[in-house]
Amino acid sequence: MVNRMIFNQTGFFGRGAIQEIPAAAKSRGFTKAMVVTDPVLADPKNGTAKKVTDILDEAGIGYEVFTNVKANPPVECIQDGVEKFKASGADFLIGLGGGSPQDTCKGIGIVVANPEFGDVLSLEGTADTKNPAIPTFGVPTTAGTASETTINYVITDTANKRKFVAVDPHDIPVVAFVDPDLTDGMPRGLKVATGLDALTHAIEGYITPGAWALSDALCLKSIQMIAANLAKSADGDKEAGEEMAFASYINGMAYSNVGLGLVHGMAHPLGGRL
Template sequence: MSHRMIWNQTAYFGPGSIEVVPDELTRRGFTKAFVVSDAVLVATGVTARVTDLLDTAGFPYEVYSEVQANPTIENVQAGVAAFAAAGADVLVAIGGGSPQDTCKAVGIIAANPEYADVRSLEGVAPTKHPSVPIIAIPTTAGTASETTINYVITDVERQRKFVCVDPHDIPVLAVVDPQMMATAPRSLKVATGLDALTHAIEGYITQGAWELSDLFHLKAIQVIATSLAAAADGDEAAAERMALAQYVAGMGYSNVGLGLVHAMAHPLGAFYSAPHGVANGILLAPVMAFNASASGEKYRDIAAAFGVADARTMPLDDARSAAVAAVAALTRQLGNPTALREVGATEADVAALAKAAFEDVCAGGNPREASVADIEDLYRSLL
């Protein structure tokens, strides 16, 4: 069996690494940047940490900040029009998953205008041309969009989120500077950190996992398990470890897929605008329990990564239970919601949620086959 792995051409890491951006833009021959961010990051001065560098270097740019959480088809289409009007030749994404995903969709459609409806990008779209070049600068330690071939868009009219998978969308350059993440509120650090943990665990047990992806995911689990709580509380060293760990998880899951946690989280975002990381945090431990019997010995590794004593030698069923319990305990420690009613879910929507999750592209990678009825039961158990 052959395996494909796709990563950025170049990536920079560490405090202050955003300082490379002007030189990289100039060295690569670009003449004007279209900066995609969001209104909160602009208002709080986070976006300016990069645009100030461009000002000092005399590098032209325009800022597009009309990006909302769970970006919509309309967000993307407005961004495509604004990019065309700007006359730019490079995209700079500054933000968490929403600006990053919007930027990817804008870049793909600008280079492949036949997909201007946006919906036709769902799944593995056969685009012919690489995206307009993207420089990706994350402001959260979670989505790893800066190194993945995936992005997620919300279809408001049809009340659903859809995943787009396209090697043409991967940024040519990622700049992972933990100082760009420092001012995020604790709640956002928790949510995005749980998203990163979900990427690492689902990527580790997904059907497409193999030896190389396992290296990335297991290392990410180990670092996140020991760093997330401290990073959420403002520890700078832990935050730097989280910035790297979420990127490492992205290097893996982007190439092998995810599973039922993400498939079930996406409808919660579409129906109730539930923050993606919060939804993942509610679902992760219960779905791990559902998947335990189909995950071989891998839960031993997860338990060991969380510091469970004797994880290597205890009976397998006990190790599986310990791994689930450790993830659940961290979720509670962080203060993430643990019930779906806390994000607005109702019994009346369970059937529609389950149908949407069953049809989500991420469901196909789950290690245990799940029927619509299975998914309904999981949703109901968490209300």
Template sequence: MSNRIMLNETSYHGSGAIQEIANEAKTRAFKKALVCSDPDLIQFKVTEKVTNVLDEARLEYEIFSDIKPNPTIENVQNGVKAFKEAKADYIIAIGGGSSMDTSKAIGIIIANPEFEDVRSLEGTAATTKPCVPIIAVPTTAGTAAEVTINYVITDVERKRKFVCVDPHDMPVVAVVDPDMMSTMPKGLTASTGMDALTHAIEGYTTKAAWEMTDMFHLKAIEIISRSLRSAVANEKEGREGMALGQYIAGMGFSNVGLGIAHSMAHTLGAVYDTPHGVACAMMLPIVMEYNADCTQEKYREIARAMGVKNVDSMTQDEYRKAAVDAVRQLSQDVGIPQKLEALKEEDLDFLAQSAFDDACAPGNPKDASIEDLKALFRKLM
């Protein structure tokens, strides 16, 4: 059996990295961009930081902003129409996972029009052509969508999110500039940061994990654990750490998958519109407790990476508990709620079935039945 690693062709990291966008566009002979960014980023002039670079370089673009926090099939279809009308030849995705997921779906459909219904992209769709080139510029430190082959779309009609896993959707260029993240409010910084930690921990413990991705994930856990509190306080060092940590996590999990913390978070987002990072943060320690007996010695290394002292003198039960406790404490420290008031007993059958059917579920280190998932959801009540 072989293991595959897929990453961006090129990535830029550090303050001021957005200045490289113009050089990349010119070097690649791109003519006109569809700039995909959500309305809030446009309103608060975050998107403008990038369009100013394009203006100075005299590069053409049009802006598409019909993007919701949990992007829908309709958002994607409107974006496909906008790309065609603009006569664009590449996409610049500016934002969090919502902008980048929308951009990936647009780019895939432009190149593979037989999937224009969007729903047929669920899972591992048999696309044959790479998506139109995407330059991805994250404004949140969490999703790592700029370096992954995954995207998530919400089916409003069926009240579910579906995960798409496609090597053809990888952005050709990622521009990870912490200055683009400096205006994130505390709550968003906290939730996206916990999403990144969930990526790292689930990627480290998933069934497909191997030595190279373990290296990425452990380093990501270490950086995120020491940086997130500082980033929530809007300190420069914390912002820079989170920008790097979330990207490293993406380098790993994109290649090995995730687990049921994500599959459960997806269905909470679809049913209750729970922000994805909040849902992941609430589910992570609960799922870690459930998975503990199938993780061998990995929780010792998670605890160590999170700064827990004297892990080598702990018993297996002690270091497993220490790892879960460290995650729960970080979540509480950055203000993530521990319970979901909207959750109702009558919704559990649908929630559990949706999580069971989610593309992330098979990667979990411990196979979870629908009854197991219902019991885990109840812990949020």
């Protein structure tokens, strides 16, 4: 049996990791970003998106901000993002946020590079895309989905009230920036919810039939880290929050490559009707 593992080309980890964005962009010849994030993070009162755009400003890298992001992104949001990207003159994407902004970003990047999938619905499952997505930097603000290091993304087919998963090695961000400074500000309830999501991913990744030695090692380590740090992180312990951010990424590398099990298989049909 042959096992395949697909990871980011590069990852930066630790407080202040987002400071590496300009160098990573310039080394690849990128000149303008489209930052895909949600309205809450883009709100000046929140300030999260501003932390990233200030860094781009200081480095002289142009950008536009796209905020038409909704939970479990609908087809229409991705199609809107595709048109906005094509009009922007940007040459790379920054997915900033939790799973929904990251998934929206992946969908945009894939469709721009593979316009024959412009209906978005045809991306369901393992679509036969020919081209890598527009280069994407994944910047998580939650410690749960690990979308910054997965080859999966979830889309909502609003017309038929269902969610579906797209699995495509072409969509993985080329660089991930796991900066706990961006996850510290999550409300307690969100820390708990996203932490339990990460735990679910790790358990599913461990028990799924596709698991093997390397994925087991990653999932088991993630479970250990979550068990030791989730409660403390929820109560505001910053060191524990840092460990949670890393634990999410570690198990994301595993479950992205071995598939998800029963819990997510049941949740997607139900979530599509909410």
